Amino acid sequence: MPQNKIICSGLGLVTMNEVSNTQLKTPFGKALITCLEEQGVEYIFGIPGVHTVELYRYLGNSTIRHITPRHEQGAGFMADGYARVSGKPGVCFLITGPGLTNALTPMAQARADSIPMVVISTVNPKPQGRNDFGRLHELPDQTGLIRKLAVYHHRMDDPERLTEVMDEAFNWHRSNRPGPVHIEIPLDVISTHVRRGSPETETLIESPTRFEIDGIVEACQKANRVSILAGGGAIGSGGVIANLSERLDAPLITTINARGIGKGSELSVPVSPSLECTRNLLEESDLVIALGTEFGPTDFNIYKSLPEIRFKFLIRVDIDETQLTRGPKADIAVCSDVVGFLKPLLELLPTTTRNSRGRERAKQTIEEVKSILSPEEMNYINIIHAIQKELPDSILVGDSNQISYAGNLYCHIHKDTGWFNAATGYGALGYSVPAAIGASLADSSAPLVCLVGDGGFQFTLAEMGTAVDEQVPVNFVVFNNLGYGEIKNYMINQGIEPIGVDPLPPDFEHIARAYRIPFARVRKPQQLINILRQPIQDKLPRLIEYVEKA
Incomplete structure (x- = not known):
């Protein structure tokens, strides 16, 4: 009988039989x-927490950089901001129970706005008996709770499937509607050893058939007045969309999450579809091509409740097949990502540019919106435009606050990822400070301007410490109106005596001093621009208080 030879490996002393059985599992x-x-x-x-320390054992020697927020809500919003700018999923490590529940709000915002996130958390083992309860960080049913929110959820009961599951998690957003993906690792699995498989790289994305494309080409050639409506699902496709817009002489209307698409084009209509002038443009078109938009109320009815848009002929493209059956009925519905749809379409469309007064229609819509917005709204919009003029490559990250609401109604943005905020979908306060940090990590070359109200700032102001730790040069601009000004105005307009909307803001100069960062106080738009013109020193964030109400 052969001797069971002992050998030394990275896993300690094992027998040859054990090596054969485990194949040197990792x-x-x-x-x-x-x-x-x-x-x-x-x-x-x-x-890090006691439940997740095993995930950190090998992180220090990896190529991945760990970012420590002050609260898991900050972790989620940073991952969101990173994902919006990089186009790649933002990744979180969260502990069982409170770590995960602290991040539920960012996950809900990401789901509402179709932002790719991969959230990896631990979970207590399944109870072994009637009395096996009361563990640290325990929830009654963590799996059941998160499964209702995540677009894809997997509990890692079989660690041998690790590579397969991670491939599914990271490929989800390439072939499905993006959102928060959740991987749950039981504590009795996290300390095991696994056999590593080979990563899968192929992702199958549905593309339109030649029959579908031929029908769409025919519809485009028959139409005299075409308009294009681009939503958040079209981000990253700006070049091909602009090409289509030029070919068809079609005004390009963008929702909030697609505001930078069509940058610089005379056909661009960066105006909310919830305004009558935009709806008139869509209803007067004999063909509308909708790309990656869910037709959600936060884009189409948030500022004024209007009847459903009456499309003469609607072509709708979405990567999520279920979205194609929601909202307005499409005459032609195509399940595809935007680029996969547009490339074959552009190959078959005539290369000559038609003239159907598209630029005139776009310009007229923009002039109309300027005439109906209030002086206060136009003041905010002028600030946004002035910031971009001074910092052409800037990224503006907003909260649920007045300047974001105004910009969501109308503003020209210079780049695809140059404008996003929480005033859509889920509408969380406190979003912009951590999201701006994540955005800056994704693109350190772009000037970052965070636009936040004094109320929303206090939700996540502790993340200023993270910005200092990571040397993230973000301009945090706090619009101080001494409370929740937007909600106060809404209560007054509804005939309600304002209550609970006047929390006393902190001394922002002292906050800047506490974090050892530069501070400035301004009262006029030009003063703000003068400060932003000055380069940020030493890779430190800068806090700017814009006093709106003394």
Whole structure:
């Protein structure tokens, strides 16, 4: 009988039989970090805890940089901001229970806005008996809770499926509607060893058939007045959309999450579809091509409740098949990503540019919106335009606040990812400070301007410490109207005596001093621009208080 020889390996002393049986399996934590590296992950946002320390054992020697927020809500919003600018999923490490529940609000915002996130959390093992309860961080049913929110959820009961599951998680947003993906690792799995599989790289994305494209080409050639409506699902497709807009002489209307598409074009109509002038443009068109928009109320009815748009002929393109059956009925519905739809369409459309007064129609709509907006709204919009003129490559990250609401109604943006905020979908306060940090990490070359109210700022102001730690040069501009000004105005307009909308703001200069960062106080738009013109020193964030009400 052959001797059972003892050998030394990275896993300790094992027998040859054990080596044969395990094939030198890898510690689960190390295998997970390797998977994340293979998926191109640059950053992980999270706060270490006793339940997740095994995930950190091998992180220090990896190519991935860990970002420690002051609260898991900050981790989620940073991942959101990173994803919007980079186009890649933002990744979080969260502990069981409170770590995960603290991040539910960012996950809900990401789901509402179709932002790719991969959230990796731990979970207590399944109870072994009637009395096996009361564990640290325990929830009654963590899996059931998160499954209702995540667009894809997997509990890692079989660690051997790690590579397969991580591929599914990171490929989800490429072939489905993006959103928060959740991977749950039981504590009795996290310390095991696993056999590493090979990563899958192929992702199948549905493309339109030649029959569908031929029908769409025919519809485009018959139509005299075409308009294009681009939503958040069209981000990253700006070049091909602009090409289509020029070919068809079609005004390009953009929703809030697609505001930078069509930048610089005379056909661009960066105006909310919830305004009558935009709806008139759509209803007067004999063909509307809708790309990656869910026709949600926060884009189409948030400022004024209007009847459903009556389209003469609607072509609708969405990567999520279920969206094609919601909202207005399409004459032609195509399940595809935007680029996969537009490339074959452009190959078959005539290359000559038609003239159907598209530029005139676009200009007329913009002039109309300027005439109906209030002086206060136009003042905010002028500030947005002035910032971009001074900082042409800037990214403006907003909260649920007055300047964001005004810009969502109308503003020209210079780049695809140059404008986003929380005043859509889920509408969370406190979004902009951590989201701006994540955005800056995704594109350190772009000037970052965070636009936040004094009320929303206090939700997540502690993340200023993260910005200092990570040397993120963000301009945090706090519009101080001494409370929740937008809600106060709404209550007054509804005939309600304002209550609970006047919380006393802190001394922002002292906050800047506490974090050892530069501070400025301004009262006029030009003063703000003068400060932003000055380069940020030492890679530190800068806090600017814009006093609106003394």
